[in-house]
Amino acid sequence: QVKFVESGGSSVQPGGSLRLSCAASGFRFGAYIMAWYRQAPGKEREFVANITGDGAVSDYAASVRGRFTISRDNTKDTVALQMNSLKPEDTAVYYCKAPSLNFWGQGTQVTVSS
Numbered sequence: 001q002v003k004f005v006e007s008g009g010s011s012v013q014p015g016g017s018l019r020l021s022c023a024a025s026g027f028r029f030g031a032y033i034m035a036w037y038r039q040a041p042g043k044e045r046e047f048v049a050n051i052t053g054d055g056a057v058s059d060y061a062a063s064v065r066g067r068f069t070i071s072r073d074n075t076k077d078t079v080a081l082q083m084n085s086l087k088p089e090d091t092a093v094y095y096c097k098a099p100s101l102n103f104w105g106q107g108t109q110v111t112v113s114s
Contacts, residue, residue, distance in 0.1 A: 002026040009108030022096030030074040038092035
């Protein structure tokens with residue numbers, strides 16, 4: 001069974017940093033592109049970042065490029081999102097997912113507020 005378990009969300013002040021982690025199971029992790037998405041209150045879920053199966057190539061939404069970094073560890077079936085210079089508009093529930101698999105985790109809440 002495909003499963004994603006996100007962790008690391010918290011409340012931080014603007015300008016702060018957080019590192020999110022996602023543990024994946026139930027599929028051949030290294031063969032899949034992995035991505036992070038987020039959903040803010042009252043808004044649709046949106047793409048944040050993705051990374052190829054071998055970790056060589058990543059892409060970011062314009063709103064987070066230069067502040068967030070996605071990485072993966074194929075020996076542990078985990079994907080991380082390092083978030084720096086956080087802004088109030090980054091407040092959302094963050095989810096990890098393999099875009100080609102129709103499964104979602106519970107997400108982890110990130111709140112950026114002074």
